[in-house]
Amino acid sequence: MGTPSWLYYLFAVLMLAVAAYGAVLLAVSVPMRQVSGRDVDVAHIFMGTSMAGMFVADWAFGANGFWELVFSILLVWFVVRSLQSIQRFGLHVPHEAIHAAMSFAMLLMYWYPMGASAGSSMSMSASSSAAKLDPGLGLLLAVAFFASAIFTLANPVKGVSHHGSHIRQLVMSGAPGAGPADATTGSGTRSVGAVEAAVTAPWLEDASHVVMCIGMGFMLILML
Amino acid sequence: MVTTVGVGRRDVVVSELDVAADDAAVAPRSCQRTFQLVLATVWLLDAVLQIQPFMFTKGSNGFSGMLNGLASGNPVVVHGPVTWNASLVYHQPILTNTVFAGIQFLIAFGIVWNRTTKAALGASIVWALGVWWFGEAAGGVFLGGATPFGGGPGGVLFYAILAVLLWPGGTSDRPFVAARTVGITAAKAIWVVVWGVLAVLALVGSGRSPQALQSLVTGLNTGQPGWLAHIDRVSASFLLHHGTTAAVLLAVVCVVAAAGVFLPPRATQVTLVLAIAVFAVIWVAVQNVGGILAGGATDPNSGLLVVILALTYWPLTDARSGTGVRMRPGQLVAQGG
Numbered sequence: 035m036g037t038p039s040w041l042y043y044l045f046a047v048l049m050l051a052v053a054a055y056g057a058v059l060l061a062v063s064v065p066m067r068q069v070s071g072r073d074v075d076v077a078h079i080f081m082g083t084s085m086a087g088m089f090v091a092d093w094a095f096g097a098n099g100f101w102e103l104v105f106s107i108l109l110v111w112f113v114v115r116s117l118q119s120i121q122r123f124g125l126h127v128p129h130e131a132i133h134a135a136m137s138f139a140m141l142l143m144y145w146y147p148m149g150a151s152a153g154s155s156m157s158m159s160a161s162s163s164a165a166k167l168d169p170g171l172g173l174l175l176a177v178a179f180f181a182s183a184i185f186t187l188a189n190p191v192k193g194v195s196h197h198g199s200h201i202r203q204l205v206m207s208g209a210p211g212a213g214p215a216d217a218t219t220g221s222g223t224r225s226v227g228a229v230e231a232a233v234t235a236p237w238l239e240d241a242s243h244v245v246m247c248i249g250m251g252f253m254l255i256l257m258l
Numbered sequence: 259m260v261t262t263v264g265v266g267r268r269d270v271v272v273s274e275l276d277v278a279a280d281d282a283a284v285a286p287r288s289c290q291r292t293f294q295l296v297l298a299t300v301w302l303l304d305a306v307l308q309i310q311p312f313m314f315t316k317g318s319n320g321f322s323g324m325l326n327g328l329a330s331g332n333p334v335v336v337h338g339p340v341t342w343n344a345s346l347v348y349h350q351p352i353l354t355n356t357v358f359a360g361i362q363f364l365i366a367f368g369i370v371w372n373r374t375t376k377a378a379l380g381a382s383i384v385w386a387l388g389v390w391w392f393g394e395a396a397g398g399v400f401l402g403g404a405t406p407f408g409g410g411p412g413g414v415l416f417y418a419i420l421a422v423l424l425w426p427g428g429t430s431d432r433p434f435v436a437a438r439t440v441g442i443t444a445a446k447a448i449w450v451v452v453w454g455v456l457a458v459l460a461l462v463g464s465g466r467s468p469q470a471l472q473s474l475v476t477g478l479n480t481g482q483p484g485w486l487a488h489i490d491r492v493s494a495s496f497l498l499h500h501g502t503t504a505a506v507l508l509a510v511v512c513v514v515a516a517a518g519v520f521l522p523p524r525a526t527q528v529t530l531v532l533a534i535a536v537f538a539v540i541w542v543a544v545q546n547v548g549g550i551l552a553g554g555a556t557d558p559n560s561g562l563l564v565v566i567l568a569l570t571y572w573p574l575t576d577a578r579s580g581t582g583v584r585m586r587p588g589q590l591v592a593q594g595g
Contacts, residue, residue: 038309038314038352041309041314059472138385146364148356166485169482169483169550169551169552169553170483170485170486170547170551173547173551175551176303176306177303180298180299180302180303180306181296183297183298183302184295184298184302184366185295185299186371187367187371188287188295188298188370188371188372229369233273248302248306251306252306252309253311255307255550256310258550258551258552258553
């Protein structure tokens with residue numbers, strides 16, 4: 035009985051769906067002149083397409099060096115954003131931290147390709163003599179992603195996984211990238227199409243984050 | 259058309275937060291809810307472990323082989339159900355394992371939604387008891403080898419105990435989370451029974467045999483990362499030379515922990531720290547994090563669950579206890595940036 039390749043295809047499709055959704059959110063945010071959450075959208079596009087290629091070898095593209103560069107940039111970006119958030123709002127766990135951890139996990143997946151015991155359809159398989167990710171670190175990250183998925187779903191405020199829980203303060207203060215300053219006065223009132231509103235529903239943003247967390251956690255478990 | 263303030267895509271978020279601010283009813287998540295979500299996280303980890311490739315394979319290297327290995331030596335009442343289960347898995351590995359994983363995913367996500375929390379926790383109890391009997395051969399209790407060092411009386415039983423103690427209800431997390439729904443007397447009774455059983459299991463059967471305790475560690479040593487293999491060598495050597503003493507000390511710790519909940523809060527905290535520290539060490543140094551790091555486990559074993567259980571008995575002050583106010587959609591929760 036072979037390994038269940040259908041499972042890898044399922045996860046690959048889910049990862050591509052998250053990437054495609056990230057692209058849609060990014061496209062929608064441009065005419066809306068919104069910057070908040072764009073970094074997460076960009077990260078999801080790269081992570082989704084990259085991980086789809088890890089689950090199904092035929093879907094992989096791009097040199098490892100390219101992906102390592104992309105995720106290094108994302109890691110630095112999210113770490114800086116995390117520190118800025120802490121500096122601004124005091125000691126807390128900013129939502130950017132989990133995205134930084136996810137970028138770091140992606141780097142680890144390229145630095146330590148999976149062992150020979152992995153599924154035959156997976157592109158990350160390498161010889162058993164290759165350097166192996168420390169399982170303790172892999173498990174720690176996987177559990178962090180699972181916890182993020184669960185606590186994101188349980189959060190009564192939706193969309194926090196993309197925008198953080200301080201988005202309101204940022205908007206009201208007219209902070210660059212959070213939204214127009216006139217939002218505080220309401221003078222910038224405009225209309226959003228129903229389809230646009232449905233596509234950008236905060237619960238959908240959270241759902242994409244949850245799927246990404248589970249997919250990435252599964253990949254890390256496979257690497258143990 | 260949906261009219262919103264001019265913050266575009268983020269309007270939906272901001273408008274919800276505005277409602278929360280206007281209500282001025284910011285309610286922190288209760289400790290009980292937080293522990294429910296922690297339990298859901300462990301279930302999600304279990305579900306993902308269940309879909310590892312080897313779980314779908316036939317034969318001795320697969321899930322059915324793992325089950326058959328647990329059945330041998332048990333009385334018919336345990337041996338029969340486990341071998342039946344193993345046979346089922348052997349003939350339909352993909353179907354059965356997909357169902358098993360699916361149930362665990364459903365329990366994890368079911369706990370998350372308020373409307374399904376009770377159903378999911380109920381399923382958690384039923385599933386945990388079923389797995390304990392049909393999948394873990396009653397944790398080896400009938401073989402006399404269910405020492406808490408190795409996870410006895412079965413890690414999965416703690417999922418059921420936690421589900422009972424974290425059943426939604428009550429209005430305050432004081433004096434400790436586990437008592438919120440079932441009440442102080444029942445919670446303390448459950449605590450005493452749990453730690454009493456652990457104390458007994460530490461001493462009976464092979465629980466105090468140095469060789470048996472050492473083999474618990476050496477049996478898991480294969481495939482572990484270097485740092486854990488090093489810890490294993492130390493713990494295996496220690497158990498071989500001081501196994502009986504370690505078993506007696508563990509039983510004493512269990513008795514102290516059992517009595518701890520009847521002491522003043524400060525003393526209770528001391529006994530809980532002792533119990534948590536001991537089981538954290540056991541979880542890493544003897545149970546090897548449930549064998550997950552070697553890539554062949556289906557759950558994190560009992561050490562982690564015992565630690566979570568102990569934390570639900572941590573005495574809470576007013577400032578740290580939940581208010582009992584149910585959170586509504588739109589309420590601001592100060593978590594994450």
